């Protein structure tokens with residue numbers, strides 16, 4: 571089955587998903603979220619793919635949930651459908667690493683989707699924000715929670731209460747994005763980074779991702795204990811043997827992904 575609102579490509583072991591609803595600045599309508607979920611299902615099932623890049627256009631990663639679509643809904647619609655969590659959370663359950671390559675606006679649900687990815691690389695013109703308050707609502711897909719963990723209470727509170735946008739430099743200073751690159755290098759940089767990850771041992775990459783994510787869910791001592799157990803588990807893999815042997819023998823490792 572094809573996709574209506576996204577483009578899906580494979581670039582040397584990396585799945586590339588480009589949000590493609592240009593006339594609406596990639597506003598996240600139900601159809602787009604459905605497309606995204608199905609693309610991630612396909613990429614998870616594809617053994618050739620070791621990492622995913624999610625991107626938009628130079629003007630907008632995504633300008634938020636589709637306001638026109640939302641404006642039709644009443645309380646019972648959103649409550650009974652558990653709108654907006656369902657579907658969107660597919661990004662957070664993807665086991666393969668996902669890099670958000672963000673240029674332009676990443677607002678409301680767009681900022682939330684970027685934060686659901688494993689890390690964000692920003693183009694110089696990127697702008698992040700949770701402006702829902704200006705249209706009479708609040709973030710509904712983790713914005714108040716994830717933004718606070720990324721940038722701290724003071725900045726998150728200001729952004730959620732006023733709708734103020736954060737530019738790429740402030741986002742980098744605040745820890746929301748891992749780094750900034752020129753817009754015309756954004757996609758190639760994100761793909762190169764994803765290819766680097768895809769070239770490592772698949773199970774070890776999954777374990778590292780699980781451990782970092784655990785730090786959001788638990789106490790420091792529980793997290794450290796969890797990490798130690800997973801670290802021990804790496805010693806049960808063929809790739810840990812290969813990686814360390816290759817280092818000692820001064821050669822490149824040949825991963826078996828086992």
Ligand SMILES: CC(C)=CC(=O)SCCNC(=O)CCNC(=O)[C@H](O)C(C)(C)COP(=O)(O)OP(=O)(O)OC[C@H]1O[C@@H](n2cnc3c(N)ncnc32)[C@H](O)[C@@H]1OP(=O)(O)O
Nearest residue numbers: 593594595597633634635636637638677678679701709710
């Ligand atoms: C409520 C929850 C849970 C989550 C949300 O995400 S709410 C939405 C949060 N996002 C916003 O409030 C941003 C809305 N958009 C804007 O403020 C502006 O579009 C802009 C500042 C991002 C860009 O302004 P610009 O003047 O350059 O472009 P526009 O003419 O305003 O937009 C072009 C085109 O796109 C449509 N558009 C933009 N954003 C959305 C959106 N979130 N939902 C639906 N449609 C959107 C906009 O209406 C216009 O299309 P038309 O010319 O056909 O109206």
